[in-house]
Amino acid sequence: MKMRKQLYSGFALLMLGLNSAQAAYTLNMTKGVTEISRDVYDLHMLILWICVFIGIAVFGTMFYSIFHHRKSKGHKAAQFHENTTVEIVWTIIPSLILIGMAIPATKALVELDDVQEAEMSIKVTGWQWKWEYEYLDNGIRFFSTLDAASNAARQVGSGIDPNSVPNYLLNVDHPLVVPINTKIRFLFTAADVIHSWWVPALGWKKDTNPGFINESWTYVERPGVYRGQCAELCGKDHGFMPIVVIAMEKEEYAQWVAEKQADIAAEAGAAEKEWTAEELMAEGKAVYDSNCSSCHMPDGSGMPGTFPAITDSSVVTGEMDAQIDLMMKGKGMMPAFGSMLGAVDFAAVATYIRNDLGNSVGDSIQPKVIQSLQAEVASDEEDEE
Amino acid sequence: MSSVVAEHDDHHDHGPEKGILRWIFTTNHKDIGTLYLFFALAMFFVGGTMALIIRSELFEPGMQFVEPQFFNSMTTMHALVMVFGAVMPAFVGLANWMIPLMIGAPDMALPRMNNMSFWMLVAGVLLLASTLFMEGGAPASGWTLYPPLVLQTGDALPFAIFSVHMLGISSIMGAINVIVTVFNMRAPGMTLMKMPLFVWTWLITAFLLIAIMPVFAGAVTMLLTDRFFETSFFDAAGGGDPVLYQHIFWFFGHPEVYVMILPTFGVASTIIPVFARKPLFGYTSMVYATSAIAFLSFIVWAHHMFTVGMPIAGELYFMYATMLIAVPTGVKVFNWTATMWKGAMTFETPMLFSIAFVVLFTMGGFTGLMMSVAPSDFQYHDTYFIVAHFHYTLVPASVFILMAAGYFWLPKWTGNMYNERIGRLHFWLSAISVNILFFPQHFLGLAGMPRRIPDYAVQFADWNMISSIGAFIYGFSQLIFVWIVFDTIKGGSGKATDEVWEDARKHSLEWTLPSPTPYHTFEKPPEKIPTEHF
Numbered sequence: 001m002k003m004r005k006q007l008y009s010g011f012a013l014l015m016l017g018l019n020s021a022q023a024a025y026t027l028n029m030t031k032g033v034t035e036i037s038r039d040v041y042d043l044h045m046l047i048l049w050i051c052v053f054i055g056i057a058v059f060g061t062m063f064y065s066i067f068h069h070r071k072s073k074g075h076k077a078a079q080f081h082e083n084t085t086v087e088i089v090w091t092i093i094p095s096l097i098l099i100g101m102a103i104p105a106t107k108a109l110v111e112l113d114d115v116q117e118a119e120m121s122i123k124v125t126g127w128q129w130k131w132e133y134e135y136l137d138n139g140i141r142f143f144s145t146l147d148a149a150s151n152a153a154r155q156v157g158s159g160i161d162p163n164s165v166p167n168y169l170l171n172v173d174h175p176l177v178v179p180i181n182t183k184i185r186f187l188f189t190a191a192d193v194i195h196s197w198w199v200p201a202l203g204w205k206k207d208t209n210p211g212f213i214n215e216s217w218t219y220v221e222r223p224g225v226y227r228g229q230c231a232e233l234c235g236k237d238h239g240f241m242p243i244v245v246i247a248m249e250k251e252e253y254a255q256w257v258a259e260k261q262a263d264i265a266a267e268a269g270a271a272e273k274e275w276t277a278e279e280l281m282a283e284g285k286a287v288y289d290s291n292c293s294s295c296h297m298p299d300g301s302g303m304p305g306t307f308p309a310i311t312d313s314s315v316v317t318g319e320m321d322a323q324i325d326l327m328m329k330g331k332g333m334m335p336a337f338g339s340m341l342g343a344v345d346f347a348a349v350a351t352y353i354r355n356d357l358g359n360s361v362g363d364s365i366q367p368k369v370i371q372s373l374q375a376e377v378a379s380d381e382e383d384e385e
Numbered sequence: 386m387s388s389v390v391a392e393h394d395d396h397h398d399h400g401p402e403k404g405i406l407r408w409i410f411t412t413n414h415k416d417i418g419t420l421y422l423f424f425a426l427a428m429f430f431v432g433g434t435m436a437l438i439i440r441s442e443l444f445e446p447g448m449q450f451v452e453p454q455f456f457n458s459m460t461t462m463h464a465l466v467m468v469f470g471a472v473m474p475a476f477v478g479l480a481n482w483m484i485p486l487m488i489g490a491p492d493m494a495l496p497r498m499n500n501m502s503f504w505m506l507v508a509g510v511l512l513l514a515s516t517l518f519m520e521g522g523a524p525a526s527g528w529t530l531y532p533p534l535v536l537q538t539g540d541a542l543p544f545a546i547f548s549v550h551m552l553g554i555s556s557i558m559g560a561i562n563v564i565v566t567v568f569n570m571r572a573p574g575m576t577l578m579k580m581p582l583f584v585w586t587w588l589i590t591a592f593l594l595i596a597i598m599p600v601f602a603g604a605v606t607m608l609l610t611d612r613f614f615e616t617s618f619f620d621a622a623g624g625g626d627p628v629l630y631q632h633i634f635w636f637f638g639h640p641e642v643y644v645m646i647l648p649t650f651g652v653a654s655t656i657i658p659v660f661a662r663k664p665l666f667g668y669t670s671m672v673y674a675t676s677a678i679a680f681l682s683f684i685v686w687a688h689h690m691f692t693v694g695m696p697i698a699g700e701l702y703f704m705y706a707t708m709l710i711a712v713p714t715g716v717k718v719f720n721w722t723a724t725m726w727k728g729a730m731t732f733e734t735p736m737l738f739s740i741a742f743v744v745l746f747t748m749g750g751f752t753g754l755m756m757s758v759a760p761s762d763f764q765y766h767d768t769y770f771i772v773a774h775f776h777y778t779l780v781p782a783s784v785f786i787l788m789a790a791g792y793f794w795l796p797k798w799t800g801n802m803y804n805e806r807i808g809r810l811h812f813w814l815s816a817i818s819v820n821i822l823f824f825p826q827h828f829l830g831l832a833g834m835p836r837r838i839p840d841y842a843v844q845f846a847d848w849n850m851i852s853s854i855g856a857f858i859y860g861f862s863q864l865i866f867v868w869i870v871f872d873t874i875k876g877g878s879g880k881a882t883d884e885v886w887e888d889a890r891k892h893s894l895e896w897t898l899p900s901p902t903p904y905h906t907f908e909k910p911p912e913k914i915p916t917e918h919f
Contacts, residue, residue, distance in 0.1 A: 027828045044761045058719070069727050077661065212694070231692075239835075
């Protein structure tokens with residue numbers, strides 16, 4: 001009796017879940033916004049229906065038998081245990097169905113494999129835990145990380161309701177912008193571990209392997225914002241490196257490129273000017289939150305055994321040159337931030353960690369100095385190559 | 386010679402030694418089988434607890450209980466414990482108990498090695514579990530241990546690798562034992578094509594194990610040297626390739642999943658005919674289909690890697706080869722259905738679990754077929770769709786059949802009938818909740834939720850909550866099985882007959898023995914071999 005009550009209450013809970021779910025959930029794959037994604041969707045539906053059809057036939061037979069051929073109904077067991085004809089038939093028919101499936105599948109695969117005649121190329125690099133996009137045709141390059149609102153809400157015990165954050169975990173600070181009706185070739189690689197770049201609306205995902213380059217392509221037909229996520233387990237924050245692709249009309253895209261290039265020029269200019277400690281500190285906090293906090297923790301306490309703390313760190317509170325050198329070149333799991341951050345951001349965050357998060361060394365460094373150091377490191381690397 | 390035999394006969398009636406030493410030093414196949422089964426049951430709950438930690442965190446969007454790194458350790462350890470600590474040992478336990486009884490042999494061929502392989506397993510699993518308490522935490526790179534990520538593991542890495550070595554050695558020893566026993570210890574008249582299918586499927590499984598465990602050991606050893614001895618097998622900077630590891634891993638990993646499903650097929654093929662009161666349909670084609678599946682398992686590995694960036698020729702080959710698996714697997718499902726057809730079925734708990742297995746395993750087979758299609762797999766890969774797929778082929782398949790086997794043979798092992806009412810309650814709770822648990826995960830995957838993430842976008846919230854509710858109902862219902870086991874040992878609902886199930890004697894040799902089975906059986910080979918298949 002008690003068991004039965006529990007069962008009923010379980011079902012009641014389930015019904016509640018289902019009712020509240022009506023608005024948001026989807027049950028099926030997206031049709032997407034490219035020819036490939038529609039091909040994949042059609043293929044998916046074709047095979048799904050084949051499975052449903054076979055399932056009805058097999059389970060129908062089985063349940064007919066379960067219902068009628070039971071001892072309690074006085075059914076006497078037949079004693080047959082072989083039938084060559086039947087066995088040949090149920091080997092051949094599935095084989096034919098498989099051939100029927102293989103043909104459209106092969107077609108779709110061959111089409112997806114053809115990266116020829118692309119009009120532009122974007123190199124995607126996976127990092128722990130962000131994406132780097134480099135437009136090979138116009139030199140625009142930037143990092144794309146989880147947006148600040150999601151990042152604050154997703155900390156354990158943050159107390160922020162994810163439902164109050166727009167596009168929770170599916171939003172980034174700098175989205176990838178592409179033109180529609182353009183064949184775009186993507187080149188994929190990774191800086192540390194394997195990641196996988198996946199935007200369901202484009203119809204595929206591709207792994208990014210460190211030291212190797214993978215290719216794929218897309219041709220987006222409709223302007224819009226398309227969201228996705230990293231699909232290959234890449235460590236602690238694997239669930240927190242989303243992808244946002246904004247597809248726009250070609251003219252709009254050209255405008256975006258011009259603005260982005262102007263921004264880059266402005267940044268270079270900003271590095272030339274003299275920065276006050278206060279300005280650097282203000283800028284540094286934002287840089288820290290989006291680049292450093294996932295490992296060294298938002299409060300600088302790190303993770304014992306894996307990621308060292310910033311607070312009271314001997315490197316951060318010691319000679320500034322050693323700290324800058326470590327940040328510039330990286331160490332172990334820490335990437336070389338010299339090539340990832342602009343001079344202003346680099347100087348700002350270097351100053352910030354010395355004077356906040358429980359540290360108070362009191363000094364600061366100018367973006368101009370960082371700029372020349374970055375040039376030095378770059379030329380060293382070229383020499384080594 | 387005859388005097389030696391006579392002298393030996395004097396000792397035949399003695400039972401097992403008393404106390405704990407019986408279990409530590411035992412070389413008796415029944416004792417070792419029992420040890421394996423209890424160990425597997427305990428690990429099933431350890432792995433299950435980890436699953437419930439995962440499902441608790443995923444109950445709602447937002448991070449409530451655990452840090453992401455620990456979450457990743459949980460997904461990794463849940464898989465490793467369930468695969469190497471629960472499902473595989475449970476089947477080894479069944480093999481130990483049942484293979485000698487089914488082929489009319491007095492024991493396994495290599496009893497001391499049998500003892501060693503069990504204790505090596507315990508040591509291996511304990512070592513693996515100890516990594517949870519090490520600096521940097523347990524491995525958190527997924528059970529596949531892909532580099533370069535796995536090389537970022539803290540102190541746990543060498544311990545986890547050594548544990549894999551021990552588990553591998555244990556499995557290989559178990560497999561050798563099965564092969565030697567089956568080839569050398571069959572009773573006169575028990576030809577290969579008269580063996581019960583459980584013995585057949587285990588024989589094939591044993592060959593798979595011997596072929597693949599060294600490959601896995603090799604792969605993890607390369608990880609070890611990459612991390613500690615400056616090699617670069619999997620590091621592009623030193624001329625290596627991280628994808629090479631995936632090829633080696635899945636050359637092991639794909640047959641490995643069949644290691645867990647082939648004995649499952651064997652038990653189902655043993656149980657269904659008994660309760661349909663009919664011979665198994667297509668015995669010979671079952672043997673060939675199992676062999677075909679085993680062969681195909683070696684040549685399809687890269688379907689786990691469709692998105693890794695293979696040349697198109699590779700993608701096409703692995704797609705076609707994978708689709709082929711549907712044919713022999715289909716034959717098996719059709720044969721089970723035909724075995725039920727026109728039978729005189731009754732629905733005791735073992736039969737209920739077996740029928741649920743056929744239905745739900747087939748659903749896992751359907752999603753498997755969907756994923757064999759490479760272009761569609763570009764969408765399915767590494768999402769909850771595949772989580773749903775392999776859990777359907779493992780939980781309501783392998784685990785259900787292990788439960789079925791428990792209910793089926795407990796009366797023979799203990800001499801007591803289990804409580805049928807509580808057994809059926811266990812079945813219905815499991816069968817319903819397992820679908821609440823895993824079916825919504827298909828929707829999540831298709832809607833775009835990647836696997837192995839500790840937190841998710843809010844549009845995935847509803848199905849995750851339903852799935853978590855199912856997980857808790859399923860997890861706690863399994864405690865009923867523990868109650869059943871102890872209750873049956875203590876007396877259950879009365880003495881079982883020797884045959885236990887109606888006409889079971891016609892199907893297999895173990896039902897010709899007394900219940901409970903004496904400590905030593907078939908010291909003299911059986912005179913008559915059941916010929917139900919012919």
